[in-house]
Amino acid sequence: MNAVTGFGRPSFVATPAVEFATSRVASYIAAHDFAHPTLVMDVDAVERQFNALSDGLMTRTGRAHIHYAVKANPHPAIIERLVGLGSGFDAASRGEIELVLGQGADVDHVSFGNTIKKASDIRFAHHAGVTLFAADAEEELDKIAENAPGTRVYIRVIVDNEEADWPLSRKFGCAADKVMTLLGRARDLGLIPFGLSFHVGSQTRQARMWTGTLDQVAAIWHRANEAGFGLQLLNIGGGFPAFYGEDIQHPTSYAAEVMGLIADRFGDVPQIMAEPGRSMVADCGAIAAEVILVSKKSEDDLHRWVYLDIGKFSGLAETMDEAIRYQFVTSRDGDETGACVLAGPSCDSADVLYEKRPIQLPVTLRAGDKIIIRNCGAYTTTYSSVGFNGFPPLDQIVI
Amino acid sequence: MNAVTGFGRPSFVATPAVEFATSRVASYIAAHDFAHPTLVMDVDAVERQFNALSDGLMTRTGRAHIHYAVKANPHPAIIERLVGLGSGFDAASRGEIELVLGQGADVDHVSFGNTIKKASDIRFAHHAGVTLFAADAEEELDKIAENAPGTRVYIRVIVDNEEADWPLSRKFGCAADKVMTLLGRARDLGLIPFGLSFHVGSQTRQARMWTGTLDQVAAIWHRANEAGFGLQLLNIGGGFPAFYGEDIQHPTSYAAEVMGLIADRFGDVPQIMAEPGRSMVADCGAIAAEVILVSKKSEDDLHRWVYLDIGKFSGLAETMDEAIRYQFVTSRDGDETGACVLAGPSCDSADVLYEKRPIQLPVTLRAGDKIIIRNCGAYTTTYSSVGFNGFPPLDQIVI
Structure with a gap:
């Protein structure tokens, strides 16, 4: 897995001081399977x-x-x-x-x-x-x-x-x-x-x-x-x-x-x-999540829809109005990327993470793929709903 | 307590078939005290x-x-x-x-x-x-x-x-x-x-x-x-x-x-x-809540701010973009009313329920007053966060 790139001026920014790919959090997520979306905190x-x-x-x-x-x-x-x-x-x-x-x-x-x-x-x-x-x-x-x-x-x-x-x-x-x-x-x-x-x-x-x-x-x-x-x-x-x-x-x-x-x-x-x-x-944790579905709504659509097992009501509330742009890491990074709308798993039409400004993800991404959401240590577990749509709240593991 | 008035055409609308003030839910709320915001469902x-x-x-x-x-x-x-x-x-x-x-x-x-x-x-x-x-x-x-x-x-x-x-x-x-x-x-x-x-x-x-x-x-x-x-x-x-x-x-x-x-x-x-x-x-339940604070931000402000012990992250998520206009009943209904901004109890600046279209509430309202939010039986308990700001999720009692 690769860290997200394109930071610029590395001596000036906070996070790349530790490369994510070699961090304890990345290692832990790579070594484990998770039944539900899980925040791993260092x-x-x-x-x-x-x-x-x-x-x-x-x-x-x-x-x-x-x-x-x-x-x-x-x-x-x-x-x-x-x-x-x-x-x-x-x-x-x-x-x-x-x-x-x-x-x-x-x-x-x-x-x-x-x-x-x-x-x-x-x-x-x-x-x-x-x-x-x-x-x-x-x-x-x-x-x-x-x-x-x-x-x-x-x-x-x-x-x-x-x-x-x-x-x-x-x-x-x-x-x-x-x-x-x-x-x-x-x-x-x-x-x-x-x-x-x-x-x-x-x-x-x-x-x-x-x-x-x-x-x-x-x-x-x-x-x-x-x-x-x-x-x-x-x-x-x-x-x-x-x-x-x-x-x-x-x-x-x-x-x-x-x-x-x-x-x-x-x-x-x-x-x-x-x-x-x-x-x-925020920078001390990442969420291990999973792709549930990749689809197109119409034969003519330019964008794919990518659905994750975590959404606005299970930890990612701060995507409201697309305010926070989370960074994603997938096992297919390095493959060609394409724009997609990103959405959560609930039966709620408001549970869409990024649509106005679609995000770039590998075109090879498919259901069952693990996806890591970086810098999620703040304001995720607590915003999580108690059980919207019958989904359990966001798990947290501190390592 | 009075039911909210101004429905018009009573034979055509669903809710006033049972006057809220004489409903089982209203009686139950009137007869009980609640330590936390509580949805009472009939x-x-x-x-x-x-x-x-x-x-x-x-x-x-x-x-x-x-x-x-x-x-x-x-x-x-x-x-x-x-x-x-x-x-x-x-x-x-x-x-x-x-x-x-x-x-x-x-x-x-x-x-x-x-x-x-x-x-x-x-x-x-x-x-x-x-x-x-x-x-x-x-x-x-x-x-x-x-x-x-x-x-x-x-x-x-x-x-x-x-x-x-x-x-x-x-x-x-x-x-x-x-x-x-x-x-x-x-x-x-x-x-x-x-x-x-x-x-x-x-x-x-x-x-x-x-x-x-x-x-x-x-x-x-x-x-x-x-x-x-x-x-x-x-x-x-x-x-x-x-x-x-x-x-x-x-x-x-x-x-x-x-x-x-x-x-x-x-x-x-x-x-x-x-x-x-x-x-x-939705129409089968009401939330018993409490006023925590009534204030003005400046000596010149026209509107009061009224803060409740329930907000956007503890059950009233559907006030997002002020989409749903809930109906309120207070023990001071009948007194003169004035416009106010309504907000929740959390330390989150987004936890404001109605601001663009302020609501009318009695000018006599003060901290400690009970306030009832009607027609809250749907999409409240489950949207509630698991513990944002350390507040417990919305309680529910079925009668």
């Missing part, structure tokens, strides 16, 4: 990525701390390894808090980062010892004050992030004009207005793309401190990229450059927290 | 819907048989009730075949209706006694001939279906120019070329919308019989509507009218099979 690769990001984050300020965004891949073996490395954790729910504490995480390094929390879940987190919560609205602060009195809160800010591959919606955060109001309300409620958070946007491929966002947040940060809030924490969120076929910056140089941009704008920040999720795990 | 209502559809389908031809599309809601209690009523089943996978046989279904009334099947799953179905399979491509026929020799196959045809609320993609079926080729190949492979199937498109709200589709399929049907294939089975698929706020025709009159259109075009068809899924169960 936890040593996760450790290398954690270290690469940490090295960059210690540049200039020397005090940024990683809080892994558990939602990207919550497999207990990954959490356990990260606990051993001293990682903190960004939890989206009660379930994720239980998970990381169960794997031995230090509760002082767990933040409840979802701005949308049930009162009962805030109470649970408070009793479990969590002391850091996100908020972006009055009602959320009221719930936190009632159910986790006296705790630390950071306010999530909406920023314009047009440089990201996927700018986020306005779902999370408040506009700049509300930040002072919320910090003041937190203080009035007996909470500790501890800092600010933001998200630069998913898959921000180059560090320099952070500039505009950081300018906006720094202006708010300084205004808050001038108003006497004495903020302690800057939570820079995630947005660090993974490799999906387009060049990305090496994680260490990327993180170092972001820290430099922060130091230039914020000066001396007591605590900086980063929440990588996708960038920590 | 299996007696499923039985009534089965009977209403059956009555219509027996019109004119006297021989149409329902094969419930299991994927719409595979709860064992629903399958068991339908087995007792004499329903057949359309299975999308090995898992669904195991499910229905486990609930006592007659294997002679189970068809393997997915056109995309693993060879090993075809073999399983064959050994389990299934003798009816769908196909739309040469390679699929080859797999069926090898793993289920001598069995019956029907060819799925692509039709233009511009009248449906959601015309299907070209994912399933073959163009008219390939049907004779595939029927011939099936015969050459020792299979029984048994019939044709098609799908008129999801949520085809009025029976008269079937006309154009039936014209296309009838032309192919007659051509195949003139060529000597002696087809036995016309599988008319699903597409029967559920109520999502727009008038739909009563199921009995709808089914009867479709059967009339078929009789006029096909003449004497030995066997007719219908595969209702959504229309069988």
